[in-house]
Amino acid sequence: MSNDGVLRNLRRQHELRVLAILVERGPCSRRELENATGLSRTTMSAIVADLVRRRAVADDAQRPATGRGRPTTLVRLNPHAAAAVGVELGRGHVSVAVAGIARTVLAHVTEPIGMESGLSARMDAALSLLERVAAGRRLALEGLAAAGLGLWGHHPDPRAGGGDPAGDLVVTDLAERLGVTLGAPVTWDNNIRLAAVAERYTVETPACADLVYIALSHGVGSGVVINGTLVRGASGTAGEIGHVSVEPSGPPCWCGGRGCLEQYLSIDAVLGRVRAVAPDVADVAGLVAALDRGDRSVRDVVDWSAELLGRALGTVAILLDPHRVVIGGELADLGDHLLGPVRASLARQKLSIRDRRLELGTARISQGAAAVGAALVALDRHSPIHGIAGAPAEPPGTSGPRFM
Amino acid sequence: MSNDGVLRNLRRQHELRVLAILVERGPCSRRELENATGLSRTTMSAIVADLVRRRAVADDAQRPATGRGRPTTLVRLNPHAAAAVGVELGRGHVSVAVAGIARTVLAHVTEPIGMESGLSARMDAALSLLERVAAGRRLALEGLAAAGLGLWGHHPDPRAGGGDPAGDLVVTDLAERLGVTLGAPVTWDNNIRLAAVAERYTVETPACADLVYIALSHGVGSGVVINGTLVRGASGTAGEIGHVSVEPSGPPCWCGGRGCLEQYLSIDAVLGRVRAVAPDVADVAGLVAALDRGDRSVRDVVDWSAELLGRALGTVAILLDPHRVVIGGELADLGDHLLGPVRASLARQKLSIRDRRLELGTARISQGAAAVGAALVALDRHSPIHGIAGAPAEPPGTSGPRFM
Numbered sequence A, B: 001m002s003n004d005g006v007l008r009n010l011r012r013q014h015e016l017r018v019l020a021i022l023v024e025r026g027p028c029s030r031r032e033l034e035n036a037t038g039l040s041r042t043t044m045s046a047i048v049a050d051l052v053r054r055r056a057v058a059d060d061a062q063r064p065a066t067g068r069g070r071p072t073t074l075v076r077l078n079p080h081a082a083a084a085v086g087v088e089l090g091r092g093h094v095s096v097a098v099a100g101i102a103r104t105v106l107a108h109v110t111e112p113i114g115m116e117s118g119l120s121a122r123m124d125a126a127l128s129l130l131e132r133v134a135a136g137r138r139l140a141l142e143g144l145a146a147a148g149l150g151l152w153g154h155h156p157d158p159r160a161g162g163g164d165p166a167g168d169l170v171v172t173d174l175a176e177r178l179g180v181t182l183g184a185p186v187t188w189d190n191n192i193r194l195a196a197v198a199e200r201y202t203v204e205t206p207a208c209a210d211l212v213y214i215a216l217s218h219g220v221g222s223g224v225v226i227n228g229t230l231v232r233g234a235s236g237t238a239g240e241i242g243h244v245s246v247e248p249s250g251p252p253c254w255c256g257g258r259g260c261l262e263q264y265l266s267i268d269a270v271l272g273r274v275r276a277v278a279p280d281v282a283d284v285a286g287l288v289a290a291l292d293r294g295d296r297s298v299r300d301v302v303d304w305s306a307e308l309l310g311r312a313l314g315t316v317a318i319l320l321d322p323h324r325v326v327i328g329g330e331l332a333d334l335g336d337h338l339l340g341p342v343r344a345s346l347a348r349q350k351l352s353i354r355d356r357r358l359e360l361g362t363a364r365i366s367q368g369a370a371a372v373g374a375a376l377v378a379l380d381r382h383s384p385i386h387g388i389a390g391a392p393a394e395p396p397g398t399s400g401p402r403f404m
Helices: A005-024 A031-035 A041-053 A118-138 A165-180 A191-202 A267-277 A284-292 A296-320 A330-334 A337-348 A349-353 A369-382 B005-027 B030-037 B043-051 B120-137 B166-180 B192-203 B269-278 B282-294 B294-318 B330-334 B336-348 B349-353 B367-382
Strands: A057-063 A072-077 A084-089 A095-100 A104-114 A147-149 A186-190 A209-217 A222-225 A322-328 A359-362 B057-063 B071-079 B084-089 B093-099 B106-113 B147-153 B186-190 B211-214 B221-226 B324-328 B359-362
Touching: A005 A031, A005 A041, A005 A072, A031 A041, A031 A072, A041 A057, A041 B330, A057 A369, A084 A118, A084 A191, A084 A369, A084 B336, A095 A118, A095 A369, A104 A118, A104 A369, A104 B294, A118 A165, A147 A165, A147 A191, A165 A186, A186 A191, A186 A369, A186 B093, A191 A209, A191 A222, A191 A322, A191 A369, A191 B030, A209 A296, A209 A330, A222 B294, A267 A284, A267 A296, A267 A330, A284 A296, A284 A337, A296 A322, A296 A337, A296 B221, A296 B294, A322 A330, A330 A337, B005 B030, B005 B043, B005 B330, B030 B043, B030 B071, B043 B057, B084 B120, B084 B166, B084 B192, B084 B367, B093 B120, B093 B367, B106 B120, B106 B367, B120 B166, B147 B166, B147 B192, B147 B367, B166 B186, B186 B192, B186 B367, B192 B211, B192 B221, B192 B324, B192 B367, B211 B294, B211 B330, B269 B282, B269 B294, B269 B330, B282 B294, B282 B330, B294 B336, B324 B330, B330 B336
Parallel strands: A084 A147, A147 A186, A209 A322, A322 A359, B084 B147, B147 B186, B211 B324, B324 B359
Antiparallel strands: A057 A072, A084 A095, A095 A104, A209 A222, B057 B071, B084 B093, B093 B106, B211 B221
């Protein structure tokens, strides 16, 4: 890195610490920021001026005077300042999200797109959607810290030697275009994984540190968040729960395995089995209707699928002990028709699972969750804030803190 | 936190940054440390003096003069300075390890202990062993940053509401005693998990970020490291691979499940099945001898166990895509007699597993690995160094770094 780069990097570190303190403590005086960071008055003055210029913070508030002193000017985060943009290119839709430095979602919109559109046309649609949303909500996008891109399939880093180089070149080009348009560094990942990150922020404060998101759609996949961090794996292929074998003596799967979860829990697999007993069920909505009517034979098919999903989740629970398992994808519309028998299956398994804090629910974000996740992952990477983004969970035991 | 505490905390943060820079760059001048940290000359001077006094660093080296200047005094890490102690209380042994700030292992010794000894007597034995080792190798223990304690069983944080409060009180007392004796904050965890951390540092530089360690002993358990961080789970029970069901229609397990891995891969389970065909096999050594002789019926029993272990590992590989799977515990002595058929089982499963970078091997540390892991985990918690300890793996795709 050039000397210039080193200095810019150092300045950026200082900026991040100032923003992190404002996120954690709320509005602060310059003096308080100096004390908390150990930075000099001159350096702090320059940093705050630059952040004000970029509208990331404002210094328009005052703390009333105490005694005979004068009121203190406070620096605060601009709640409308965009810090990251996320773009999801889905199969049937594009979605964009804008997030603030404190991980608030400032905007999130989704638009359908024809299956015939190529990736480049999808990016056109997403950027045009972003432009309209930013204009309509008066969001300032010029000071972005980062941008994230969500795609289907796995796109491991070609520099690490994994994946299909040709496919990755297409992704690199898309990321490059997004980065040049927005003037920010771009991080990309798989849509299901990014949806997992979005879901972890929807429920609790602080965000759930250990969460498994399972998409039951045309395929079956998952995103795993551990200690607040997305699990990608050594080859970038972590989370392929669809190919966990739930019936070792089951039929062969296209992947080479036998009795894979996807063979029982994809939309087509479930609808195929249902139609054998109820030929009039055309789609997921029809399936929900049949279950609502109390169709017993349809119920039995769904129960069997749920039993197998419960087996896979039992394994996940034993290995990873997540706090929360979230079911997404179109089959999440089955709601308690599916979750009920899954819970029963889990309860029949290892006793200690019942003592765990495992919560099972359906996704809170119905569509375009990966856009939100992409913005958040990009922020975690380029603007990490301790205690908010990706902070590791406390270890089980510690008698500290004490310092040497 | 008191104002005093805040200042001590800030000073500690500055110290850590100085040590981290010395670990990453090697010997540096005071001026270079000032530039790299942004700290003033006065602050740096006080920090270095204090670190020299505590023998954590030395300032006895010089960089030769260039041109007409004078030689520059360099600050360097003291390679013999202990930064953390790890203590493992095992069933049949106690072990202690001493690690330096750069994660080097300065000492590691193990001593057998009678099964009749209570936890408190085991701690006595460990502390006495530590005293002898420190005296014999002239290790300075007065400047410890942290200490770690490894135990069998799960000991989740009682403050989080999990686990057995009575059992945890015993652990809290042991940790308290270790902390008072060593004058350092204490972190504790399960021995198998800590062994996983030790193994990740034995192989590569930088340490393997995604590793699964499986102990095949009187029970079957595992430790999972993801993105360089130990997975503990929401209730502190992550890693119980022994109760993953590998035969859904198998016999009931004591845990409430069916066909659990432990029912096929514990020492007793394997020896029990072996004795049905070879009654003279008394123990693991006898089993290895029978396999070395090429006993076909014994071979078949081990092959079946390996097939089931391969199923469990296939699930692990699909979910987590680890870089390395390490087999530890007494049955690791089977070596390629076990690993060979496990690899064959993995190869028969999902095609894409074969494209992954999964490496399968036996543990490098045969006994007392948790002591090493305890010291390293304690350092990660109380003296984290970016790029060395628990640093997250690079995300799969990124077109940065650029800064706003």
